Amino acid sequence: MSLLDPECPAIAKAFLRRTPRRPPEARGGGKDPVFRRAGSSFDLKCIREYCPSDDPRRIDWKLLGRCGRPYVKEFLEEDRDGVCVLVDRSASIGSFGAEEAARVAASIAWLLGAIGLPTSLWAFSDRPVRRLERPRGGGSAAPVLSFFSGLGISGRTDISACLAAARASSRARRAVLVSDFLDPRFDPRASPFARSFYVRLRGDFEALAAGLSELRVVDPESGRSLLLPWDALARESYRARDRELSAALGEAARRGSWSGTVESGADRASLYWELLEAIYA
């Protein structure tokens, strides 16, 4: 549990108490029930003769009384819409803090599983680097912790490519993207998922450069160096670009997505709650 924020269990417990589990909004899978998997829902899939491998508890005893032969009822699998959790592990995350970024992502992934949502956890940089499927969710932290174990940060950021890869290989129609979004090629409005939830990890450059007058800034992804007089113009330019990025995420949020910002070192409990509410909205 060390990688998870300590308030996560309380958040999951409170959320489950407040929000009863609802049926999924839209069914996934094929329309022909024949091709749907059997499960534990109340939707009857078929009635067939009993075979020795079946569970005796599923024998329809009334039908056995009328017909004299054992039959079992099969029900359709309970179909819930999962969530893809994509975690940015490119080198630029280091400006926010690699460990703290992992803590945020792990907390979100565990929370989603803890409230029973199937989750597909992806780590990516310029390509997917690790994947964990939890089709039934679950409150166990071990899979999440093992997922982040030894997961470093490296490489460039390519959010669009990884979103496309996740969408192609997952049935989930919702995605939670945890990233710093410092990828000029990514357009938050062009996500392939039906609903996207953007969690921005914002490392404050002004806090890093406080008290300094001249900076040699090395880009962790490209390795390029930039000699930057940290004056009023540089500060204004940084703030303007930061506002542009926030505005782009906000614009996407108005189109059905959701966005939130996590400041390095700041309290995140409220953001987790808002994210869960947005997913269940």
Place this chain on the structure above:
Amino acid sequence: MLESLELAPLLLAPVAALLFLSFLRSRKLSYPHELLDPEARRGRASLLPRSFRGRYDILADAAIALALALALPSSTPVAGPRGAGGGSALVLDCSLSMLRGEPGSRPLDLALERLLSAAATGAEGEAEAFALAFDPGLARTRLYPLAELSPSYASRRPGAKAAAGAGRIAEELEARLCFFALDYRALAELGRRGFGSIVLLTDSLGRRAEGIGLVELGFGPGPSAYPSAARYDRASGAWVAALAEAGPRGEVLAFSLDPASGRLSDLPPSRYAIEERPAGRILRFAEAGFYVVALRGPEPGQGADLAFRFSPATIACAASGPFSERMASVFPFLERAGAASLALADLGYPRPRAARSLVSAILPEDGGLLLDPALSGGRPVAAGLAPGADFALGPSSLANEDLALAYYNAIASLGRPAFLAWPELGSGPRGGVPRLSRLGSILLAHGPEGPEPLLPPAAESFEPRGGPPLSIAPAAPRRWPWALLLAALAAAKLSAWALLSRRRSPI
């Protein structure tokens, strides 16, 4: 240069401190460039070297500090190689008045004796002797090291009789120098050379001297004469040279001079007359020409040579414009000629080609002589002048009966003088001084209108009294190049700031 090297570290110390502070406040950070907008610092600023972009202000400050280090020593008075309290200089006045009096007691002789005795007793220490004399070749006053001029002075022996040596040195100086008039401002050169003490040995300066020591030996005795007027007298039909004289009068000899060949010829008594007047003699010449008047005596060795060039009584003129043509016909001494030396023209009419011109502007109505005080803030400001015109004549001026007199005076002032008094010595050939030549004791100035006699100022003939004090301060160093350099550096710093920050003004 040494002072600059001493100053430079002191002035560069704050710059180094700033650089050190800048290094202290400089860090290497790892952060994505996407939000830092490095493009904002490109564009025109990319022309600057990359390392300069962050250090331009330090570099500019260092350049300014170096410029200041170089400028400060050069802006202080120049001490020269001998230093501010360096050696002393004894300067011998070699003007014409130093030759007044009997040989042996002339101011020049007395000054040389003083000089030699001072050198012999060591009263002046290691004083270096100079002669301040007029150089006709350069047409300016200059300083000559006395030892170079006089072999006798150079080879003098300590303890030798000063009077005997002074005579020989004086002869050598008279043979080599032109005793004329002096510009004492040339003494400032000694200050620039580093002489801390300057003593001038002269006869009578007639005014207070600042910055130098002055030894006045007394104005030499003897007769004095100087021309108070030299012009054509229309009443008598002769060319007149009126002399102002003091002291006993001697003989007057008149010669005709051919300036081309430099040959003097005796003037027959029939061609000139001498009138004795209480203030001085008046010489009347029957014809225009170049004359030399030699005043001799009454004692041997006394006298002076005066030269005059009298122009013809008539003036060849050309006129254009109705007013100027009428005026040209009013004065009988104005002759219409093709090759005119004087052009009379109305403003707005073509001006005839001539060496001198008089332009009159005929105005339709009278104007005020002064601007309205309401416009000039109460100060008297002349008004009504027509630009480019010597006369601005309205109806009232044209009706004035004395207009012809004013016009005559204007024409007379344009005439060629009979001699040139040397008003500003030392202004040098670039200041418009003509080439000089020497005919015996006569100096001729060769201008565009031919040779003209050059006379020393009256102070060489009569003892000068009063006048502005002579101030020999070290020449002020030229500060504007340094000011210009510092301004350029400051402008470069501001420009770099504007280029790099894309701001128009730092304020």
